[in-house]
Amino acid sequence: MTFVRPVFRHPDLPKNKLGYTRKYYEGALSTLCAGCGHDSVSGAIIQACFEMAIEPHKVAKLSGIGCSSKTPAYFLSNSHGFNSVHGRMPSVATGANLANRDLMYIGVSGDGDSASIGIGQFVHAIRRNLNVTYIIMNNGCYGLTKGQDSATADVGSINKSGSANMYQAIDMAGLALELGASFVARSFSGDKEQMIPLIKAAMSHPGFSLIDIVSPCVTFNNNKGSTKSYDYTREHIEATAAVDFVPFMPEITTQYAEGDSISVPLHDGSLVHLNKLAHDWDPLDRHSAMNRLYEAKSTGEILTGLIFIDVEAPELHGILKTVEKPLNRLNKDELCPGEQVLKTINAGFR
Amino acid sequence: MHQLNALNDFVVRFANVNGTGSASANTMFAKAIFRMGIPVSPKNIFPSNIQGLPTWYEVRISEKGYLGRREGIDIMVSVNPQSMPKDIASVRPNGYFIYDSTKELHKEFIRDDIHYLGVPMMQMCMDKFADPRQRQLLKNMVYVGALAALIDIEIPVLQEIITLQFKNKEKLIEANFQALEMGATYVREHFKCPLGLRLERRDKVDDWIMIDGNTACGLGAIYAGATVAAWYPITPSTSLVQAFEKYAKKLRVDPATGHNKFAVIQAEDELAAIGVVIGAAWNGARSFTATSGPGVSLMSEFLGLAYFAEIPTVLVDVQRGGPSTGMPTRTQQSDILSAAYASHGDTKQVLIFPSTPAECFDHMAEAFDLAERLQTPVLVMTDLDLGMNDNMSPPLKWDDSRVFDRGKVLDEVQLEQLDKFGRYLDVDNDGICYRTIPGTHPTKGSFFTRGTSRDEYAAYTEDGAAYVRNVDRLLHKWETAKTYVPAPEFYQDEKQSAIGIIFFGTTTYAALEAVDILKEQGVVLDAMRVKAFPFNDEVREFVDAHDRVFIIEQNRDAQFRSLIINELDLRPSKIASVLNYDGFPITAETICNQIMESLIGKLSPAFVVHEAAPPSQSDVEE
Numbered sequence: 001m002t003f004v005r006p007v008f009r010h011p012d013l014p015k016n017k018l019g020y021t022r023k024y025y026e027g028a029l030s031t032l033c034a035g036c037g038h039d040s041v042s043g044a045i046i047q048a049c050f051e052m053a054i055e056p057h058k059v060a061k062l063s064g065i066g067c068s069s070k071t072p073a074y075f076l077s078n079s080h081g082f083n084s085v086h087g088r089m090p091s092v093a094t095g096a097n098l099a100n101r102d103l104m105y106i107g108v109s110g111d112g113d114s115a116s117i118g119i120g121q122f123v124h125a126i127r128r129n130l131n132v133t134y135i136i137m138n139n140g141c142y143g144l145t146k147g148q149d150s151a152t153a154d155v156g157s158i159n160k161s162g163s164a165n166m167y168q169a170i171d172m173a174g175l176a177l178e179l180g181a182s183f184v185a186r187s188f189s190g191d192k193e194q195m196i197p198l199i200k201a202a203m204s205h206p207g208f209s210l211i212d213i214v215s216p217c218v219t220f221n222n223n224k225g226s227t228k229s230y231d232y233t234r235e236h237i238e239a240t241a242a243v244d245f246v247p248f249m250p251e252i253t254t255q256y257a258e259g260d261s262i263s264v265p266l267h268d269g270s271l272v273h274l275n276k277l278a279h280d281w282d283p284l285d286r287h288s289a290m291n292r293l294y295e296a297k298s299t300g301e302i303l304t305g306l307i308f309i310d311v312e313a314p315e316l317h318g319i320l321k322t323v324e325k326p327l328n329r330l331n332k333d334e335l336c337p338g339e340q341v342l343k344t345i346n347a348g349f350r
Numbered sequence: 351m352h353q354l355n356a357l358n359d360f361v362v363r364f365a366n367v368n369g370t371g372s373a374s375a376n377t378m379f380a381k382a383i384f385r386m387g388i389p390v391s392p393k394n395i396f397p398s399n400i401q402g403l404p405t406w407y408e409v410r411i412s413e414k415g416y417l418g419r420r421e422g423i424d425i426m427v428s429v430n431p432q433s434m435p436k437d438i439a440s441v442r443p444n445g446y447f448i449y450d451s452t453k454e455l456h457k458e459f460i461r462d463d464i465h466y467l468g469v470p471m472m473q474m475c476m477d478k479f480a481d482p483r484q485r486q487l488l489k490n491m492v493y494v495g496a497l498a499a500l501i502d503i504e505i506p507v508l509q510e511i512i513t514l515q516f517k518n519k520e521k522l523i524e525a526n527f528q529a530l531e532m533g534a535t536y537v538r539e540h541f542k543c544p545l546g547l548r549l550e551r552r553d554k555v556d557d558w559i560m561i562d563g564n565t566a567c568g569l570g571a572i573y574a575g576a577t578v579a580a581w582y583p584i585t586p587s588t589s590l591v592q593a594f595e596k597y598a599k600k601l602r603v604d605p606a607t608g609h610n611k612f613a614v615i616q617a618e619d620e621l622a623a624i625g626v627v628i629g630a631a632w633n634g635a636r637s638f639t640a641t642s643g644p645g646v647s648l649m650s651e652f653l654g655l656a657y658f659a660e661i662p663t664v665l666v667d668v669q670r671g672g673p674s675t676g677m678p679t680r681t682q683q684s685d686i687l688s689a690a691y692a693s694h695g696d697t698k699q700v701l702i703f704p705s706t707p708a709e710c711f712d713h714m715a716e717a718f719d720l721a722e723r724l725q726t727p728v729l730v731m732t733d734l735d736l737g738m739n740d741n742m743s744p745p746l747k748w749d750d751s752r753v754f755d756r757g758k759v760l761d762e763v764q765l766e767q768l769d770k771f772g773r774y775l776d777v778d779n780d781g782i783c784y785r786t787i788p789g790t791h792p793t794k795g796s797f798f799t800r801g802t803s804r805d806e807y808a809a810y811t812e813d814g815a816a817y818v819r820n821v822d823r824l825l826h827k828w829e830t831a832k833t834y835v836p837a838p839e840f841y842q843d844e845k846q847s848a849i850g851i852i853f854f855g856t857t858t859y860a861a862l863e864a865v866d867i868l869k870e871q872g873v874v875l876d877a878m879r880v881k882a883f884p885f886n887d888e889v890r891e892f893v894d895a896h897d898r899v900f901i902i903e904q905n906r907d908a909q910f911r912s913l914i915i916n917e918l919d920l921r922p923s924k925i926a927s928v929l930n931y932d933g934f935p936i937t938a939e940t941i942c943n944q945i946m947e948s949l950i951g952k953l954s955p956a957f958v959v960h961e962a963a964p965p966s967q968s969d970v971e972e
Contacts, residue, residue: 028809057796060633060788073798073810080788081798082632084625085655091580091622095629095637096788098578098613103633103789121625124618323609327577328634328787330611332754335575337601339750345569345597346745349559350385 005029016053025050027074037189037215037230038068038137042075044195045106045135049076052200054104060096061106064089064118067144068110068137068215076106087118090125093132094316100326101317104203105132112142115151115170122172126179126208131315133202133209136172137189139217140228147220158225171297172212173307177290182313183209184289185306188233189216194304197245201272201306204245207315214302238296240281240305244273264309274306283309352444353465355546358388358413360424362497365437366490367430369401374515375490376407379497380740382507383411384560387552391417391859393739393935398585398679404433413552417742418860419935424547425501427493429471434459446545448496450489467541469496474532479525488529495533500541502548505534559707559745563736564640566707566746567666568593570714571638572601573748576664578637580615580626582645585678586734587668590640620645624652624665631662632799634759634787636718638664643672643685646692646729653727654693655801657824660774660785662721662757666714666730668737671933680933681734683855684905689729690883690913696821698828700728700835701883703854707743710736713881715752716836722757724831725782733904735856735935758784765791773797773808774820781827828884835882838889841865842876850876850896851928851945852889854910856935857902863938868945875900875945883913890918893925900945902928904936 013021025046030039049059056078063069065086072081084092093107114122114136125132140153149157152172153165176184183205187195195213202209214233216222222229227236246263261275262283274283281292289308296303323330354360362379366372373394380392391410397403410420422442428434428449435458441447443463449455451468460466471492475485498505508530516522537543564587571579571594581591591614598612617623623639630637641649646667656663669685671677692699700720704713713730721728758778765771765786771794774783786795797808803817804810811817841862853861858879865875878892893899893914903910908927915922928944930936946952 055792057789057792062629078793078796080786080796082629083798083800083802084628085651085801088621088625088652091617091625092629092632094615094622095578095580095626095631095635096633097629098615098626099630099633099635099637100789120618121622124622128615317613320613321608321610322613323604323607323611327611327613327630330575330577332575334611335577335602336573336748339748341601342569342573342746342748346557346559349561 016050018053018055020050020053022046022050024078025056025076027072027077030071030074032067032070033219035218036067037139037213037217038071039074040189040192041135041137041195041213041215042071044192044199046075047192048196048199048203051196052203054203058102059104059106061108062089062093062096063108064110064113066110066113066142067217068108069113071137072106072108087113087116088121089113090118090121090130094125094128094130097131097316098322099328101131101322102326106203107132107134109134109136111136111138111140111150111152111172115172119151119170123175123179126176126181126210128316129182129207129313129319131206131208131317133199133211135199136210136212137215138172138212138228139215139221140226141217141221143217143220147217154227157227158223160220160223171293173210174290174293174297176210177286177293177308180313181210181308182207182310184308185210186212186214186302186304188214188237188302188304190230190234191237191304194239194243197243197272198306200245201243201266204266204268204270205309205311206267207310207313233302236300236302238301238303240278240283240292240303240307241274243306244275246271246273264311266311272306272309283307286310351463351465353546354424354442354444356424358411358549358552360411360547361420361422362409362411362425362427363423363440364407364427365430365433366405366407367432368397368399368403368405370490371487372405372407372429372490375494376409377740378508378511378515379494379503380409381511381560382503383409383549384555384742385507385511386504386549387555388413388549389415389417389554389742391419391742393419393735395934396679404430411549413554415554416859416863416938418863419937421937421939425497427497429489429493438464446547448493448500467500467537469493469533469536471533474536475529478528478532484525488525491526491529492533495530496537497533498530499534499537499543500545502544502550504551505530555742557745558742560740560742561707562589562738562740563704563707563710563732564590564668564738565593566710566743567640567714567730567732567737569597569746570711571718572597573711574636574715574718575754576636576638576718577612578615578626578630578635579612579639580617580623580637581639581641582617582620582623584620584642584645586670586738587640587642587645587666590666590668590737620648621652624649624663627665628652628656628661628663631721636664636722638666638718640666640668642668642670643688644675646685646689650688650692651694653699654695654697656727657693657697657699658695658801659799660725660783661799662718662725663727664714664717664721664730665727666732669731669733671931677933679734681856681935682904682931682933683731683733683857684909684931685731686903686905686909686913689731692729698884700724700726700831702728702730702836703881704730704732704736705855705858705879707736707741708746711746713836719755720834723755723782723834724827725757725785726827726831731855733856758782760784760786760790760795762791765794768794770807771795771797772806774804774823775806776823776826780830781823781825782830832884832886835884835886837886838881838892839879840877840892841879845876845895847874847876848897849873849949850878850892850899851902852878852880852892852899852914853902854880857904860936860938860941861902864941864945867938867942873946873949885914885917889914893918893920897924898926899924900926900928900948902936902941904930906931
């Protein structure tokens, strides 16, 4: 880890359309190990938010417990953050989102947090299509408790102490697809080019957006024989398509397909371009996405990129038919039926 | 044989089969008496089952207004062969056993010290009604009709209730009227009516209502402006959030758009339920959950977070018999300790103890104010008896001038004027700091909420001194809480005895009756009802002012006694217990007996009298 970060910034640093430099989107200094994949993910979140010119106070970042869940402290220090209970971020994010539908929610979790202790909450947040960008920093091991295998570790993957994992791995992207998630992507912390547009697209997507990011643990799971190491991931990575995110531009409104590329318009008017599409795969078709994912699995590839997107599925507020005005801004007059109504209610109980 | 004689003062119990529609007939019975101006207290004694097992409905009628349960059944209405032997055994000597005489009663069911009143309920329904399901339902109305003639319930009052219940369903109204009349006519022709136990119209219920505590809590949450409710179904709390949702759909829908000014999440478990509540409260919405003992156990980790991270959280614990699944459909007050100290580490949680539906309503509204004022969880502790039974209660009251106390929340203007925001700075020296809601100000007021130790500016720290400063401030806040929580209620103007009794929640009904009974026997007691934890100074003063104090509660381990001894640093020998934990609501008899046994070494004489046969004017023929 680094102990000091220079405060000096070049005066001509580029500013986004809100007039903020990238620095404004940074957070506290990371206390994770040097080279930790998670720091690269934090960096990608910072870059994505900077480039999209998001107002930081309109973002809430939530996490559970673990190395990954510490990272919300390391990005967007001008946003409110909530480091909650192990495996329980999805429920806290659900409550937060219900209280104010106008904010953007970034949920950060790890493979221990989401695939083991919190898998129930992960599953149910997807069922409800909670509007959250859900990032799993997936390293196949428990870092803070020193390297135990997690539920996403592949069968036979060898950990630092030399023992092979005996149990089946849970594929979080596959699980999310199965559960009806409306946005499923996978990436690699070593691939910023891909992570940044994916994060932007996820934040623009109204609904549950999963990005399962292979993010190697340099201290406990970067050894030879591990299937979540930097080297292994680089050697086995296979992208679904090159992803590009185009922010809202009024003149581009139609969806089109040009041979090997596709553009998916999101609700806010922005577009996700997918170039060099993998053969026989349609990211708008769940069935096709599942096939592609299982195919990759059987050939030992780590499929990355946007795997599936459903732009029509209503998010939680749509399902619950809540009012446009955030619930946390409704005042007493809008909420309390008053004395006279209560008299009528009383009369019904006599 | 003698017969019991009493006017507006007896207990009727119905023995039914679960799932046969008896609840609606039984409720009509209780409501009719209530509408005749006579205080009434119905209690459902039901199994953890949907169909087939025995279920009972017990109604105490008390002109004096004693609403606690009373031992001894005066009239048993038996329509369940399965529980018949036990039901016959539970009738008081000289009491009445009303049964379906379609089939003859077995010889072994005949006691020679009770009166048998056979009514061929099923036969009459078979003869009169064609539809089998209807026969089943109307059979219940036949016994209500029989009772009406036997104890003088005004038939027009029953008809009025039926008409209201089956509004616009003329055929059903007519059938029910017929069944009612059939029952009444049969007993008039076969028995001397009325019995020695009978009713007479009074004017003793004022403007009171009959409502269950869960509904009152749900309405309280509506009036308090709760917008987010998250829950997991568990008896006996289930109907609470359902009531909230029902009224929200009536009262909280924007007429212009049809959109909801509320959100209800039926969560995957209690952990998620409280997580949703905490997330919503953190983000500035009033939110709550309702659960029972097992749910409180599951929520404990999160309650520690809410305590430590200082997030207003409202939870209703409708207590039932524990531990484990325990007696899920029976009442207890046995979560006192697990709620008061919920979670690991040093935690203390604010508790409120309502004892009537009106208080459920008020305390719910108060819980939201307190939670936001104190930035901490507030647990409203009711129980199955209060939550699920129709309780007579003063009407629910709301003052339109009342404002929601949202506590110390900085708005955009206040943040703009602030140099540096410290989430955990004790600016006012009351242990309560200022908080901000996400999205308030573009550059000021953001902070990182965490369950780990932090400094005054919400930055993570493992510095021991900073940790101690923080947890000591939380203790300071706890002291402040004592000035905000509801004060105890006293039932005497000034001290009149060296002996005091303390009770809370639903124990109140029986406790106040016991005070009256013991007074008649020359034992005068001072009474205090505690409404909240932490205990405020008045609680300590009451204990200090008495030589001996009885704490009446409904659990085995005298949990409230432990709590008060621990928190007020009391001498244990001074504090005695009156306990009841068989799953039935406590009775005045239990209280009197345990107090008298402790004071003079023998049972209260008041209840010895009960067992002797009272003189009678005439016998009733069968």
